Amino acid sequence: MKILNKIYSVYGLVIFALVFIVLLPFFLLAIFVKPLEKTAGFLNHVWARLLFFFLFLNRSKIVYEEKLSRKQRYIFCANHFSFLDIPTMGLINHNFKFIGKSSLKKIPLWGYMYSKLHILVDRDSLRDRHASWVKCKEAVENGYSIAFFPEGGIMSKNPPELARFKEGSFKIAIEEQIPVVPVTIHNNHLLLPDKKPLIMHRGTISLKVHKPIWPNGTDDLAIHELKDKVRSVIEEELKLTHHAGR
Template identity: 30%
Template sequence: MSVLWLALALLVLILFLLYNFSTTMNYYMRISFFYATIFAHGMECTVTLFPSWLKQGGADLVFHKFYYWCFWTGVHVEVRDQSLMDKVQGPAVVIANHQSAIDVIVMSSVWPHRGVVMMKKALMYVPFFNIASYWANTIFIDRFNRERAMHSVDYCVEQLKISGFKLWVFPEGTRNRDGGMIPFKKGAFNIAVRAQIPIIPIVISDYRPFYSKNGKYFRTDGEVIAQVLPPIDTTGLSLDDVADLIEKTRSKMLAVYDVISPEVKHLIESKRKDKSE
């Protein structure tokens, strides 16, 4: 038994040294625990979210609770102009730039009232996560089947009009880890135009000053700015206007991104400088 305890103590010491002195191992350990946190939260939500589903509360409880689940990451999110989103009564399409799984932390700070998410259909088969997603009124789409994807758009429009939910969508369609924003897909804009509901853009600053999958680092002093932009009215627009709407919306979001990202980088650098002195 003493040998077992000695081996365990040695293992803990090795992990401690790797965590504190190897950036790469620190990244893998922290990101692994982050995904474990998401999974554990999903398990918890399979039970605790049921009452919210009965009240048609969307995913509000999921993200409000996850704010506390991810407190250990050290990521601090400053939300600006949240009132612009809160003033929108009824359904809307909320769009934001997509960088990594860390987006979930930001979403927990700037989540819209009675918000729901759209996810790829493959996630329906992840244990526990699928049940929690159902309770959260998640809308699943088949991105690789055009006919089913179009049906999902029709379904989204119908559900948003009936329920009054706000649908959160990442219009880039995939994670962009290289900064800026890749071209937006039409889905979110088609839904907003066909439903004649506003689009609420949210710009999230660059994570790379504290997090990078490519660079293999995930530091504990993360700072993020989530800037809510004025809602964009789609009343009177048709699907012929979508391309122009996408370009104008993306340009506005990029302009804000280029302002808040250097601001966050400077803030983090200042914090590290103060800490080292």
């Protein structure tokens, strides 16, 4: 079984590369042809669907508590326990930019695309954090939604327990008065655990897109309340699914 999982993991890496290379010309058009930039969200969705189809993870289970408006800007906020979480968020067919770690830029070709179409941040640099903050506000003002992992990376030592949430994107939601959509990714930490060597397992991609939570106020207290509400929703869903044995 271990040998089969290793073979499947290598296969998964090859599929990741091949699907991206096939879509690369379209991503490049989105990068260099300004009117096509907003097709990037749809391309992310296509990439996610194709990737999971060829990984035999196509039986994805996506539950929406409420239908999302195509015209509304949102801040999508998800737990982060696995490298599968980024493509999993792409299953949400909405026009958003990711906020991700600057280290993602190091991935050949894919890192270049990601850095041009999304927002990367070096959290150890105060200047870089401020620059990413400005880019996020500009993206929202230009009609984009934002997707981020409030834990700031794969930080939890014992998934599905959440690590501490950072406040950055909640501040944007408060300043722009747009809703935050909690997203619970149920079991990616079982399909691709954050352990070395990285070994992938077959299974079902499962996520729940919760009801949007609107900001209540514009001060620091409102930021903390919004963060706590979003964390509570995701935490409760993780507890329910964990006890149910998903």
